[in-house]
Amino acid sequence: MRSDRVDPQLDSGAPLGRGLLAAASRIVVKVGSSSLTSVSGGISEQALTNLVDVLAARRNQGTEIILVSSGAIAAGLAPLGLGRRPKDLATQQSAASVGQSLLMARYGAAFGAHGITVSQVLLTAEDLTRRTQYANAYRALERLLHLGVLPIVNENDTVATHEIRFGDNDRLAALVAHLVKADAMILLSDVDAVYDGPPAQGAQRIEHIGGPQDLSGIRIGSTGAAGVGTGGMATKIQAASIAAGFGTPALVTSAANAAAALAGHDVGTWFSLHGERRPIRLLWLAHLASTHGRLTLDDGAVRAIRERHKSLLPAGIKAVSGNFEAGDAVELADLGGRPFAHGLVNYDAAELPVMLGRKTKDLADELGREYVRAVVHVDDLVLL
Missing domain, CATH: 3.40.1160.10 (Acetylglutamate kinase-like)
Structure with missing residues (x-):
């Protein structure tokens, strides 16, 4: 070799x-x-x-x-x-x-x-x-x-x-x-x-x-x-x-x-x-992982991920569906319901609803520093 x-x-x-x-x-x-x-x-x-x-x-x-x-x-x-x-x-x-x-x-x-x-x-x-x-x-x-x-x-x-x-x-x-x-x-x-x-x-x-x-x-x-x-x-x-x-x-x-x-x-x-x-x-993650839920994103978050290769933050999420735990694979979809990416989520499904649409600084001040992390980090995200 x-x-x-x-x-x-x-x-x-x-x-x-x-x-x-x-x-x-x-x-x-x-x-x-x-x-x-x-x-x-x-x-x-x-x-x-x-x-x-x-x-x-x-x-x-x-x-x-x-x-x-x-x-x-x-x-x-x-x-x-x-x-x-x-x-x-x-x-x-x-x-x-x-x-x-x-x-x-x-x-x-x-x-x-x-x-x-x-x-x-x-x-x-x-x-x-x-x-x-x-x-x-x-x-x-x-x-x-x-x-x-x-x-x-x-x-x-x-x-x-x-x-x-x-x-x-x-x-x-x-x-x-x-x-x-x-x-x-x-x-x-x-x-x-x-x-x-x-x-x-x-x-x-x-x-x-x-x-x-x-x-x-x-x-x-x-x-x-x-x-x-x-x-x-x-x-x-x-x-x-x-x-x-x-x-x-x-x-x-x-x-x-x-x-x-x-x-x-x-x-x-x-x-x-x-x-x-x-x-x-x-x-x-792109082709073989079983996804356990879906995160629906606003247009700004979709552009940030697709065009600027950014991580997904709570502020860009409009809706959460499915029953998943931190570390599971989830779909990322646009407002039309079209999946465009898969990612490994950093939070349980039960944690996310109170975070939707909010800035990470506000979440950290209210809930603690552990809520500063991205919902899906760019290194754990792949476009379909």
Whole structure:
């Protein structure tokens, strides 16, 4: 691992677009359950081996690969006598617990045939949104890469709850790509690209997406026919957009196109950068955090936050709704009810009503110095 890595898309001498995949020194690759599952159910040895052969070849050329792999629950279905992915959380966790070791054993053997050591890294949302856990996860992954190990990342399904789940490994891959400062991210599934409608109805492949404006009018599908995943094209588009908006370009394509994708060929749909790297906490706050309430602001407060990047003070708040505690994520909305930002609030919902529209100096004089702090500090606020 080198400490002087630069983003190849920001280096004037480096290729742009898909071409940077051929030169990238660190890539996060995510593969979905649908790409690893056999027709009869469970993990397909052939599909897994084909993917490993492609990734191992690139890894042995010197590129650092972090693989985010779904499939633990799918791998656990057959041993538990289950025909399809269970709907209840407890059975999903049981299947993941059984399947994760089976999946890793297969990856270990397949990569081992190429002389590559793999490691298992199980994460939860908290690991990538709280500073201490985030730092530990970063150090662990950096050290593994430095030692020549190929980390295989999955959500820790066995202990995750509905409240803290990433929702799917596509968004987890975007967080991991941001965490390790990857040069690019590739999302592999059973669909070869993003289309402007259902492919079976003659839709056209979208070759490039430069920002949210390019997604208008697109009809997006959901979970694949295999019924073993939790994602679908909607979450892949969201994850690729999140990554590109926070400093990591991304490609969405099929597992069958993995070799061509890594070579920078014209396959799939390329999401080019439309934002810069920002703290991972803001990425989570913008796209993944569950909000627990809403603060409605007057026009002056909206302008101060949007245009002058100011903290939110009590004087600009017109209304409070929801049941939240200090530290929770809340929506910030304009007078028309349109959310325009998310922030971490510094007060409980019960504390705010007496503060609305008042200056912090007056609040401090009446209620105490602890009421000088902003309702939402600018460092804990992200525009949508």
